Amino acid sequence: MVTVSFTELRAGLFKLGLSHTPVIAHASLSAFGEVVGGAETLLRATLDSVSALVMPTFTYMTMITPEVGPPNNGITYGSELDLNRMAEPFRPDIHADRQMGILPEVLRKHPRAKRTAHPIQSFAGIYAEKFLSAQSMQNPLGPIGALAEEDGWVLLLGVDHTVNTSIHYAERLAGRKQFIRWALMPDRILECPGFPGDSAGFEAIAPELVNEARLVKIGDATVQAVSLRVLIQIVMERIKADPLTLLCQRADCERCNAVRDSVKLKKLPY
Ligand SMILES: [Zn+2]
Numbered sequence: 001m002v003t004v005s006f007t008e009l010r011a012g013l014f015k016l017g018l019s020h021t022p023v024i025a026h027a028s029l030s031a032f033g034e035v036v037g038g039a040e041t042l043l044r045a046t047l048d049s050v051s052a053l054v055m056p057t058f059t060y061m062t063m064i065t066p067e068v069g070p071p072n073n074g075i076t077y078g079s080e081l082d083l084n085r086m087a088e089p090f091r092p093d094i095h096a097d098r099q100m101g102i103l104p105e106v107l108r109k110h111p112r113a114k115r116t117a118h119p120i121q122s123f124a125g126i127y128a129e130k131f132l133s134a135q136s137m138q139n140p141l142g143p144i145g146a147l148a149e150e151d152g153w154v155l156l157l158g159v160d161h162t163v164n165t166s167i168h169y170a171e172r173l174a175g176r177k178q179f180i181r182w183a184l185m186p187d188r189i190l191e192c193p194g195f196p197g198d199s200a201g202f203e204a205i206a207p208e209l210v211n212e213a214r215l216v217k218i219g220d221a222t223v224q225a226v227s228l229r230v231l232i233q234i235v236m237e238r239i240k241a242d243p244l245t246l247l248c249q250r251a252d253c254e255r256c257n258a259v260r261d262s263v264k265l266k267k268l269p270y
Contacts, residue, residue, distance in 0.1 A: 009045035012218035022052035031158025090119035119183035158221030168196035170235035
């Protein structure tokens, strides 16, 4: 396995030209090879290469599936009784979901980091208060919109577009169906609107970004960066041209199927 040092990481990231740019990042530490000093090193090199850093610190383990609820919601009500029993109530210092990778959790614990209070879709950031404060229960991905307004970029550190949360923001702007989910709080269950669809089909956007993305290879990882404004515009145009674009092909995917149903309903002639 290739060994990657802080100096190599910083030199590689510097080539992306983002030192005056705020970014939302997604990362796989293991994609790089053996990073000397681990996730702390990758975080430090990333912070050195951007003007502000935001990462999702989502907490899917707070989610509760109710017995009944609104229809066409991409969910099978009453199906997750065991998971409900294991759900963890949201606290401001609850760990980020392990499927987000290790970097968001290291960012969240950084002494200068702030974290938003959304019980499922929180974000953490450094030098990023004004972006974080754009989140609300009605607009959980608001920090991405605020980053786009300030010419922010998406930074994919050894991961592809299937984890690119900003595509969800563009889906919402394009009018794609959103979902309701529920989070366990210490004293109640909280309804959370604006939950996005499934991202498993998002890599299909990659060919449209080849002329837009900046790419560098660091260790074994491909690192790419793309302007949020450009990404959002391309995704919105693509959804306008084909309302079923970027959905996954899994026959039993409840959220992608709910999006397909919502498109059919819009096409009815009354
Ligand atoms: Zn799907």
